[in-house]
Amino acid sequence: MSTTLAAPELAITTVRTLAIDGVQQANSGHPGAPMGLAPVGWTLFSRHLRHNPADPEWPERDRFVLSAGHASMLLYALLNLSGYDLPISQLERFRQLGSETPGHPEKGDTPGVEITTGPLGQGFGNAVGFALAEAMLAARYNRPGHEIVDHRTWFICSDGDLMEGISHEAASIAGFLGLEKLIGIWDDNRISLDGPTSLAFNEDVPARFAAYGWRVLRVDDGNDVAAIDAALAEASVPDGRPTLIACRTHIGYGSPNKQDTSSAHGSPLGPEEVALTKKAYGWPEDSHFLVPDEVAAWAGELRARGAAAQQDWETRLAAYAEEFPAEAAEFARVGEGRLPDGWEDAAPTFPEGTSIATRASAGTAMNAFAAAVPELVQGAADLSSSTSTTLKDMGVVGPGDFAGRNLYYGVREHAMGAITNGIAAHAGLRPVCSTFFTFSDYMKNTIRLAALMRLPSIFVFTHDSVALGEDGPTHQPVEHLAALRAVPDLVVLRPADASEAAASWRVAIGRTDAPTALVLSRQGLPTMPGTPPVERGAYVVAPGDDVAIIATGSEVHTALEARTALAAEGVAARVVSMPSFELFREQDAAYRAEVLPPGLTARVAVEAASPFGWAEWTGLTGAIVAIDRFGLSAPGDVALRELGITAEAVADAARAQVAAARD
Known part of the structure; x- marks a missing residue:
């Protein structure tokens, strides 16, 4: 590693102050978690995460998930300092309209963001999905001497993530399956929005994860870079279990008046506290999004390291393709999301x-x-x-x-x-x-x-x-x-x-x-005759110009029964199957008019569900035969009859519609 690069402490302080400045400028956000997690984040991104900032979509990259999505300024600072295409000007526009730095990480908005997180616990489950996908693809495509799929999934979770029930479900299945390339870092700062986590949370998290079948490592001081580095290195060596690193941090670290308090969780520090905190860091108090040259130099180092790792993988992939051309072709196709021909x-x-x-x-x-x-x-x-x-x-x-x-x-x-x-x-x-x-x-x-x-x-x-x-x-x-x-x-x-x-x-x-x-x-x-154009969202099952009966699913058959009864009375009912509102909405006006002619105002919708939303297709004067209450325990046909989903009810509604249209 180049000796011109800054010591980790300087880079870590840069991460902290970028997060502080971003939240303060936006006058909105969560500064405390990034301040406490900066040593973990920087050590991970600069030493252990295998990634190429110049190519965020490199298939063999490690995946990183910030399940604690409220700490988004941590991620944005790390992406910037690692050399991703996320300039300081975007960090300065944190939480602003059209910026690449939204309030919570959003997939597609920001280079290097793998998944949209924010609702706590979701990222935890997503990370399990990433690790499971890696394991399944490795089993499918790797061959002896050709491990083209071999990467890790890292995630950071908060106390709040672990309170959510989804984390219990996801941790349980991950431990059961033995997803050994899944590594979680628990930000054990013991503070939530309402106050200390002890208000509602006192469980033994390491014991819980050990019971799920996880390997549990501990870092007692979230500012001890050597201990963090050692834990991340140990976690990188698979042992048949997913790994949780319990890392004791301090929310709002370095803030003289807000460290270890809930006031650092979800609000800007305020101008005076920002200055005091920067002073405590030994940072220029009037600085604004400062990145020292020595820290900025890390971007080039990490891009070069990532490019070399990717080049090595591409060389190995080429060797794989020579020996296993069919598998390599399929691997490329599925990675690009292309479906097979035919x-x-x-x-x-x-x-x-x-x-x-x-x-x-x-x-x-x-x-x-x-x-x-x-x-x-x-x-x-x-x-x-x-x-x-x-x-x-x-x-x-x-x-x-x-x-x-x-x-x-x-x-x-x-x-x-x-x-x-x-x-x-x-x-x-x-x-x-x-x-x-x-x-x-x-x-x-x-x-x-x-x-x-x-x-x-x-x-x-x-x-x-x-x-x-x-x-x-x-x-x-x-x-x-x-x-x-x-x-x-x-x-x-x-x-x-x-x-x-x-x-x-x-x-x-x-x-x-x-x-x-x-x-x-x-x-x-x-099964009805013909080939249904489901891709168009709706189509005419049976013609008729007096009244349109629109239905989905099983109620299409109820509509056809009603049509038969109406035909005996000289009423021509058109039956329309509408398997998808959304796809029909996407069709051009001519096709929609062909299925539901604007002049055919006598309309009935039937669906064994809430009537909400059907007025879009029936119009305000149309009838809706639906269910506006909870169901009941009875055989299915009895339940439908008791709740009014019958051919007779549909026919009655159609008769009323036809009469109203003729008046």
Whole structure:
């Protein structure tokens, strides 16, 4: 290492003061954690993290996740000083409109940010996903003497992260699987926003993680660079377990009046305290975003080191490609997120009239596509036999064995969602996860974050309505469709039969830059004739010019029954299947008018769920046959009848619409 480079202490103080200045200038943010974590962050980025700041997307880089996303100025300072394309001018614009330094780390906004974090605990789960993806890709592509996948996932978590339930779920599955290249650093500063963590938190964290099967290391003084360095070095040597480094730090370190207090957590220090703190550091009190030349020189050193590491890997990758050309070609393809040629041709077909639950037909379609798309992997929250998502004869991931394509998450929906997002963000695999639709509430934050990051996560939800029956209202989703449809950039698909289910899978796999939710039935549904254009969001199943009946999923068949009854009275009802609001909304005006002519104002929507959102398609004068209460425990057909989801109710609403239109 060049002797012209600054001592670690000078670089660490630079990290601290950049964080202080960024928060102070924004008059908003969290200075305390970056001040306490600066020695850990700098030691990691300058000595242990394998990365190339000149190429943040290098496939074989170590991944770093700041689960404690409120400490974002720590990450921005480290990225700047490491040589990423994040100039001081961007740090000066912390939390400002259009800057590359948003309040919490956002994937896609900032070079070097791997994943969007902020909601506490999410980054923990994401980090498990990154490590799991690495292990699965290594098992798939590495060959003796050719370890082209061999990197680590590092994350920093706070006391708050460890209070969140998701951290328990994620730590448990990581320990069970033995993700030995996963290394967490716990910022043990014992302060939260409301005050000392002792107000609500006194558990023995190291014992907890040891019980989960983690190796636990300790750093008693978060300013002891030698101890930090030694712990990080030890953690880098795999021993069959994930590692947690418990690091005792001091929030707001160096602030004469705010160190070790909650006032340093989520508010600027204030001009006077900033000056006092800089004085305590031996730093110019009137400095502003100061980076000494000796510290700035580190960027060139780290870029050179990263370039050399990447070049070495590319040389090894070339040797791998010579010996294993097919595997190398596939490795390149999946890393770039390109689907294999002709994958769409794998779609299965189903005989007209066959009655099959869409969870079952979707499972058949998923398996057919998985044979053509080897990067497709799936996991379920102890429900794969019920969600029909098992990839048959494609192996199981288990402790120390990552070659399979089926994951068993156990009853851990929240962590499952975050891990799925981590796998998707890592690149190289297309993850699917599944559970009952009503339990999507446990995953809402992870679904939202997938959409925010435009990750190609696929969420499969079965038992889609009160028609699941006897399990009763706790298991019968009502408001869930409306909630998912309200999430920007998420496509929700509720297919009406086996053909729509297969087409929905084709849509989901083809969406390589955004998430998709498939909502599937428990009960059997007859297969309709024809090839449904699900990718257009809605289409005409049966023609008619007197009234339009719009439905999704199983209620399309209810609409068809109502149409038959109306036809006997001389009323021509058009039945429209609308598996996806979002995809139909994206169509041009001409197609939308073809499906729902503007002049056809007599409209009825039917869905065994909340009516919220349907007025977009029925208009203010249209009728909505839906459910505005919780369900009940009874056989599925009885529950539907008791809650008013019947062909008779739809026909009555259609008659009223036609009469109103004629008056």
